[in-house]
Amino acid sequence: MILSLIIFLVTFALIITERINRTAASVIGAGLMVLLGLIPHETALEFIDLDVIFLLIGMMLVVGILQETGLFEWTAIWIAKQARGNPLLIIPGVLAATAILSAFLDNVTTVVLVSPICILIAQILEISAVPFLAFLALYSNIGGTATLIGDPPNILIASKAGLRFHSFLMYLTPVVLLIALVCLGLAWLAFRRSGQVSAHVRQRFVKASPELAITDPIRLKRGLAVFGLILVGFTFGHWIHVEPGIVALTGGFIMLAVCGENIRTALEKVEWEVILLLIGLFVLVGTLEHQGLFELLSSGLLDGLASRPAMLAQVILWGSAMLSALFGNIPVVIALIPLVNTLVTGISATHGGAADILWWSLALGACLGGNGSLYGAAANVVTSQIAHRNGYQLSYGNFLRYAIPVTVLSLLISSLYIGLLQRVL
Amino acid sequence: MTTETESSTITFGQETILLDVSVQDKWELIERMVALLCDAGLLARNPGIDPKTVLDAVVQREKEMNTALGKGVALPHARIAGFQGVGMAVARLREPISYNGKDADHQVWLVVLLVVPFEEPQLVLKLMALSARMVSDPAVTTLFQSISDPTLLADLVYDRVFRQDTVVLARDIMRPPTVEVRPDMPLTEVTRMMSEHMLESVAVTEPDGTLLGQITCDNLFKLGLPEFFSHLRSVSFIREFDPFENYFKKEAGYLARDVMTPDAATVPDDATLLEVIFELAVKGKPKVYVTREGKRVGVIDRSTVLNRVINI
Numbered sequence: 001m002i003l004s005l006i007i008f009l010v011t012f013a014l015i016i017t018e019r020i021n022r023t024a025a026s027v028i029g030a031g032l033m034v035l036l037g038l039i040p041h042e043t044a045l046e047f048i049d050l051d052v053i054f055l056l057i058g059m060m061l062v063v064g065i066l067q068e069t070g071l072f073e074w075t076a077i078w079i080a081k082q083a084r085g086n087p088l089l090i091i092p093g094v095l096a097a098t099a100i101l102s103a104f105l106d107n108v109t110t111v112v113l114v115s116p117i118c119i120l121i122a123q124i125l126e127i128s129a130v131p132f133l134a135f136l137a138l139y140s141n142i143g144g145t146a147t148l149i150g151d152p153p154n155i156l157i158a159s160k161a162g163l164r165f166h167s168f169l170m171y172l173t174p175v176v177l178l179i180a181l182v183c184l185g186l187a188w189l190a191f192r193r194s195g196q197v198s199a200h201v202r203q204r205f206v207k208a209s210p211e212l213a214i215t216d217p218i219r220l221k222r223g224l225a226v227f228g229l230i231l232v233g234f235t236f237g238h239w240i241h242v243e244p245g246i247v248a249l250t251g252g253f254i255m256l257a258v259c260g261e262n263i264r265t266a267l268e269k270v271e272w273e274v275i276l277l278l279i280g281l282f283v284l285v286g287t288l289e290h291q292g293l294f295e296l297l298s299s300g301l302l303d304g305l306a307s308r309p310a311m312l313a314q315v316i317l318w319g320s321a322m323l324s325a326l327f328g329n330i331p332v333v334i335a336l337i338p339l340v341n342t343l344v345t346g347i348s349a350t351h352g353g354a355a356d357i358l359w360w361s362l363a364l365g366a367c368l369g370g371n372g373s374l375y376g377a378a379a380n381v382v383t384s385q386i387a388h389r390n391g392y393q394l395s396y397g398n399f400l401r402y403a404i405p406v407t408v409l410s411l412l413i414s415s416l417y418i419g420l421l422q423r424v425l
Numbered sequence: 426m427t428t429e430t431e432s433s434t435i436t437f438g439q440e441t442i443l444l445d446v447s448v449q450d451k452w453e454l455i456e457r458m459v460a461l462l463c464d465a466g467l468l469a470r471n472p473g474i475d476p477k478t479v480l481d482a483v484v485q486r487e488k489e490m491n492t493a494l495g496k497g498v499a500l501p502h503a504r505i506a507g508f509q510g511v512g513m514a515v516a517r518l519r520e521p522i523s524y525n526g527k528d529a530d531h532q533v534w535l536v537v538l539l540v541v542p543f544e545e546p547q548l549v550l551k552l553m554a555l556s557a558r559m560v561s562d563p564a565v566t567t568l569f570q571s572i573s574d575p576t577l578l579a580d581l582v583y584d585r586v587f588r589q590d591t592v593v594l595a596r597d598i599m600r601p602p603t604v605e606v607r608p609d610m611p612l613t614e615v616t617r618m619m620s621e622h623m624l625e626s627v628a629v630t631e632p633d634g635t636l637l638g639q640i641t642c643d644n645l646f647k648l649g650l651p652e653f654f655s656h657l658r659s660v661s662f663i664r665e666f667d668p669f670e671n672y673f674k675k676e677a678g679y680l681a682r683d684v685m686t687p688d689a690a691t692v693p694d695d696a697t698l699l700e701v702i703f704e705l706a707v708k709g710k711p712k713v714y715v716t717r718e719g720k721r722v723g724v725i726d727r728s729t730v731l732n733r734v735i736n737i
Contacts, residue, residue: 070658077662116653123651124666204665213662389652 001291004038008284012335015277016327016375023273026280039287047286048279051159051245052152056106056278057270058248059149062227063109064269065261069220072101073213076117081210085202087125088195092184094118095135099143099180103150103173104231107140107379108271114140115386124204127194130392134402135187137383138371142183142410144379145367146176148244149234152278153324153333153366158244160337161344161359165234165244171360175417179368179410186405219259226255281334294338299346309347309355310422316340317361317418321369321411329370329377336362357421364414372407374399434510435587436467439575442582443516451524451533455483455501458514458538467540470509479505479512479540490732493524493533495601498560502539504549511552512540515582517569535560535569537582552586554597559585561596595701596694598730599715599723605630608637608682615640615681626712629685634720638685648684691716694723701725 011029015022034044075097083089094114102110118136122129144151148158148168157163214220233247256266288294316336323332340362348355370377374384374396380403387394441461448454463476482503486492493499514537521532537556541549559565565585572578604618606627619627619642626641647655654660690710692701694717704713705727715723 068658073658073662112656116656119651119653120657120660120663124663204663207665209662209664211662213659215658386653391651 001288001293003036004033004287004291005293007032007036007038008288011280011284012327012331015281015331021273023277023280026277026284028280030280030283033283033287039283039290043290044283044286047289048282049156049159051243052155052278053275054245054249055149055155055159056152056248056275058230058245058250058252059106060109060270061252061266062223062230062248062255063105063113064266065219065255065259066223066227067109067113068216069223070213070215071220071224072113073117074210075101076114076121077205077208077210077213080121080205081208083205085125085197085205086195087127087191087197088188090121090125090205091132091135091191091194092187094121094132095139095184095187096180098136099139099146099176102140102143103146103176104227105150107144107151107377108274108382110140110143111137111379111383112386115383119386119390119392124201125194125197126201127191127197128392129390130387130394130398131190131402133383133387133392133394134399135190135406137377137380137399138183138403138406139180140379141367141371141377142176142180142406145179145364146173149248151329151367151370152274153329153370154363155244156330156333156337157359157363160341161356163356163359164238168363169235171421172363175364175414178417179413182409182413183406186402186409190402219261222258223255226251226258229254278330278334281331285334285338289338294342297339297342309357310419312343312347313357313361313418313422314415316343316358317365317415318411320362320365321372321407324366324369325372325376325407328375329366333362333366336366357418357425360421361418364418365411368407368410368414371403371410373403434470436462436465436510436512437514437579437583437587438465439579440465441512441514442575442578443514444573444575444578445519446516447519448522451487451499451501451522451536452484454516454518454522454536455487455538456480458501458516458536459483459540462512462514462538462540465512467510467512471507474505474508479503483538483540491524494557494560496561496566497521497532497534498566499524499533499536500539500553500556500560501536502541502549502553504541504543504546506543508540508542510542511548512538513552513556513582513586514538515578535566550593554593555586557597558594593698594694595692595696595698595713595715595725596717596723598698598701599694599725600729601723602628602721603724606640606681607632608680608685610681612645612679612681612684613677615684616645628689628714628721628724629681630721634722636689636691636714636716636719636721637682638687639689639714640681640685644684644686648679689714691721692725693717702730705730 007029011025014020014025033039034041076094079093079097080090083093098110098114101114114136115133118132119129122132141151145154148154148165154168158168230247230251233242233251234244237244237247256263320332320336340358344355344358374380380399384394384399443457443461448457459476459480463479467479468474468476482505483501486503487501492501516536518534521534524533537560539552539556541552559582568581603622603624604627606615606618606629608629615627626639628639629637631637690704690708690713692704692713692715694715701713704710712724712726714721715725
């Protein structure tokens, strides 16, 4: 077990510091685990969660097709036009739209798609794009928390815990909506001075033609129709024992066929680097699980907190949030899932269904904790890079200015919500 | 002299050489050189072709494409359908003439005129390549300037062009650089030159010709337009926003070195035609710079290949 732990920790350090490419580090680390016989080959393959992999590939295909239609540009410009060029309406509107998009699309994809249009809006409004971009990243992470497919941590948790799409809608969406609404107040405070733009500037949006943003209406209609079917599949698939991964992958390829997309071009848009990073992490953490590390750790935690599950849920919420802010939420969630799984098994004997609350704590902690630093979530880093390439400095400190109040507030709300859930369930 | 070769009859010798001739312009020179070729027996094997057909073909080609190679040399030529043999005439001018009427770089003092069969493009390419190679050799051009005996000159040319078997190399088809851009040149000056010469890209070189990089229109547009525009599907939805005044302001303070990129495609001057076309067609480079010992000596772009290889 010591050797496995050393390989895991070194690989984990390489992934979070990015001293070498994080995907390469992950795959090499996983390969070492198998090569050194720390985990049997077949067992290692069993730890690779194909439902997660299929879900991510399927959704990446879907986004790749929809983004070419101009849907995201249309959404933002339509909001700006409805707001008649008023920044204090445009910015909350675009942030709310981002959260909704992010609930159904990968967060990184969301910020890549929406950041350019946000910068354009900021330049047209003649205001700084920095706070807008910071809030964009924060809202993509908040929105992603709402559904099973919105953020990789949720996909990972759902797959391991056997949680359904509708369970996320029932237990996470309401609290995420509340968090998003409350944090709009913080956004308003950040932008309140940007509200003073001239009538001439506002006219630029009044005279905008959002319909011209739709570059391929036929593909958009077909794509949205298939996307609707995919959502139906997510919601009701479990009735016929079809997991979200199969729904997404099949749906993605149906969309590809229906929209006449070139398969080679579509597959190029899949982020294979992320897929391989996850495969490596599955094997790395799987090796530790195979060797019984998590049982050991959880027995220690259970000894102290078994009789106080409310405290355990708060420890998971705040602990996963802090770890995610420090190390990034994807690797943290993959590492914590076996531990939480053992804890859930341990306390379910005495607390029944209420044990699932630990999964919601982990989901809220990891997804919202990702907002706690620039490196906490991939969407934050990507937004910062986009800002930099366009001459805006969304530095670590600059990001924290907006991120800390949002993270603390959203975790406080989550903490209260988890406490409430424990009373109700 | 009319010489039998394996595949053709060559009309070339001291009787098709004009030394220290004076002419008003290139059209007069071409007319005299074609007449010289016809008098030397160019049409002996071509009873169906008259001198006017030959002259019209050379003039037509010259109007389509200026055949000046740079460094004072021009290579007018024509491919004539059904023509048998090869004709070559050489003229050394007493006073250089302006070959394209306006550009001082195109003052020409040495002209090699070729008439070849339309049906043998490879032969044409080879002869033009060898002729170009011959006149680009400084030792040979020095000899050309000093020789006073047409027989010696004829032997020299014959040896260099008709006794060589060669593959076409980059240096045979390259064009001399049109403009010189140094790294400390203001960008406004560079863009003016690019606009004036209608260039999509220019090489940035040290005074000794060392190639440092290139500036392309893409570089300039990207400098002007922020990066995020490249991620938008369209911008037609915004009708009243013209940000370019602000965007292009920054161009004013830039030097060539600030904008150039080191990704200029290069080939050595002895690269084969296949290598050059591979760079242009397979790798999709719009232009390759021809280098000798790291120094830029010429340039080949797609139009060069069209004019000097495909549409020869």
